[in-house]
Amino acid sequence: MSDSTPFDGDKHMIRALAATLVGLLALVCSSSAQTGGGRLQISWIDVEGGASTLFAAPNGQSLLFDTGFPGNDDRDAKRIVAAARAMGLTRIDHVVISHWHGDHVGGLPALAKLLPLGTFYDHGDGVEESDRSLYEGYKAIAGTHRRIVRPGDTITLGDVRVRVLVAEGPVIADAVNGGTANLLCTNAARQEPAAPENIRMVGLAINYGPFKMATLGDADWSREMELACPVNKLGRINLYTINRHGSLDNSGAPALLGAIQPQVIVVNNGPRKGLGQKVAVKYVTRQGETPAPYELNSYLRLAKLPAIEGIWQGHQSLLDADAAHNTAPDMIANLEEGAADRGHPITAAVSADGTFTMTNSRNGFARTYRAR
Numbered sequence: 001m002s003d004s005t006p007f008d009g010d011k012h013m014i015r016a017l018a019a020t021l022v023g024l025l026a027l028v029c030s031s032s033a034q035t036g037g038g039r040l041q042i043s044w045i046d047v048e049g050g051a052s053t054l055f056a057a058p059n060g061q062s063l064l065f066d067t068g069f070p071g072n073d074d075r076d077a078k079r080i081v082a083a084a085r086a087m088g089l090t091r092i093d094h095v096v097i098s099h100w101h102g103d104h105v106g107g108l109p110a111l112a113k114l115l116p117l118g119t120f121y122d123h124g125d126g127v128e129e130s131d132r133s134l135y136e137g138y139k140a141i142a143g144t145h146r147r148i149v150r151p152g153d154t155i156t157l158g159d160v161r162v163r164v165l166v167a168e169g170p171v172i173a174d175a176v177n178g179g180t181a182n183l184l185c186t187n188a189a190r191q192e193p194a195a196p197e198n199i200r201m202v203g204l205a206i207n208y209g210p211f212k213m214a215t216l217g218d219a220d221w222s223r224e225m226e227l228a229c230p231v232n233k234l235g236r237i238n239l240y241t242i243n244r245h246g247s248l249d250n251s252g253a254p255a256l257l258g259a260i261q262p263q264v265i266v267v268n269n270g271p272r273k274g275l276g277q278k279v280a281v282k283y284v285t286r287q288g289e290t291p292a293p294y295e296l297n298s299y300l301r302l303a304k305l306p307a308i309e310g311i312w313q314g315h316q317s318l319l320d321a322d323a324a325h326n327t328a329p330d331m332i333a334n335l336e337e338g339a340a341d342r343g344h345p346i347t348a349a350v351s352a353d354g355t356f357t358m359t360n361s362r363n364g365f366a367r368t369y370r371a372r
């Protein structure tokens, strides 16, 4: 380069200036793509009965809650990457793992090879023997970027505030959205605690301006009751990812659902998992065992909630395809199973004023709600 002629020098300068301009332009474009126009973007990735929800805050920071299943030619990891790209993300800053079951942490090893991941959050080292290899795999990937969370811990993405509601058993001490006494707790039905992982669950509250969301993964009835009784610690929720993929197997306690009064519910079910599954119900009140004092069909239990305005499903249930037990077809992201399943996500775009638009990426069907 030392023998460059002045002409070469000029060319270099022009090239350098052009490169700077292109770089600046890229910066402007990528930040505007990432901000989503001042909106919090959410994508429920179709992991067919696992869980994976991606959040991109207006400031460009991102958080992934769970990673779907392993295997299947890395199907779920690839779907997460596609959702990230659709939001203009080139990395994910925060990865929260709800628990050590394969449908929630299984997609992580493949994902870590496809996308840079920042900080990892989990409930701690309690693990059932059957899940040990998933847990060890996680620890190897998270390395020194691992954080064990406790109820009340906060992850801040600019104006978006993510709080841990429950982790490793205990629930948050202080109400997140203004706690009030919950009259539904009086003689509310109880269920026996689930197996350990569903009690250790990490559950999150997400707030952006007046918009309030919660997602509890596979948290069981006993955790729900602790969050809802005697004080409802969640307040009223605008957008709720229903637990247990909508099967409401040892979850969906009416004392919680009736108190948080979700406006919109998303069901992260699979074609043959979650919603539509027949579950054995063991319930007990202070008077002993009684007939269930609540709706047993999962979809109907949600559809009958007092303030419900919309239920969106990742899949049509092929276990119980009765139209009366599934939401409106326009609000179901995937109708097929197996190779025919295209893995369409459900998305939300939340504005700072609390309005949020849900979209079915299969057909573009959208509906806008106003947080109340």
Ligand SMILES: [Zn+2]
Pocket: 049, 050, 051, 101, 103, 104, 218, 244, 245
């Ligand atoms: Zn699960």
